[in-house]
Amino acid sequence: MIAEEFKELLSxxxxxxxxxRNLAKATLNPQTDxxxxxxxxxxxxxxxxxxxxCAGIRLSRYGSASGLQRYSCKSCRKTFNALTGTPLARLRHKPK
Structure with a gap:
């Protein structure tokens, strides 16, 4: 888009x-909930x-952190959530 067309769009x-206006904002700024x-x-x-x-299936709920349920494995005694082991696991700003 050339500068003149962009100025017309802005005006x-x-x-x-x-x-x-809200629809235009939502189109330009898509955000997931x-x-x-x-x-x-x-x-x-x-x-x-x-x-x-450890792929164990003996789990217990172990509180929550950052809106996600944490679990404790009774076999290896490690704690985790649904994101552990995924690319999203250690993101600090998950919505981005």
Whole structure:
């Protein structure tokens, strides 16, 4: 897009209504809802719960951290959550 067309686009944005402006913001700034995402991850884990360290299935709930349920493995005594062993495990800013 050339500079002149971009200026026209910006000037046309000023005339948008409230609903149209919010729709434009959502299109330009897509964000996932973190609680919804974490819910999907935990639901997937609960279908086949197993320790990522030893593959043990004797687990107990062990509190929660950062909105995720933590588990304790009774076989190897290590704690983990549904993200342990995945690329998302140590992200500090999960929504990004």
């Amino acid at each position: 046309s944005l000023r005339g948008l209504g409230h609903h149209q 973190l609680p919804e995402t974490l819910g999907v991850i935990e639901a997937r884990f609960e279908l086949n719960p197993a320790c990522p360290h």
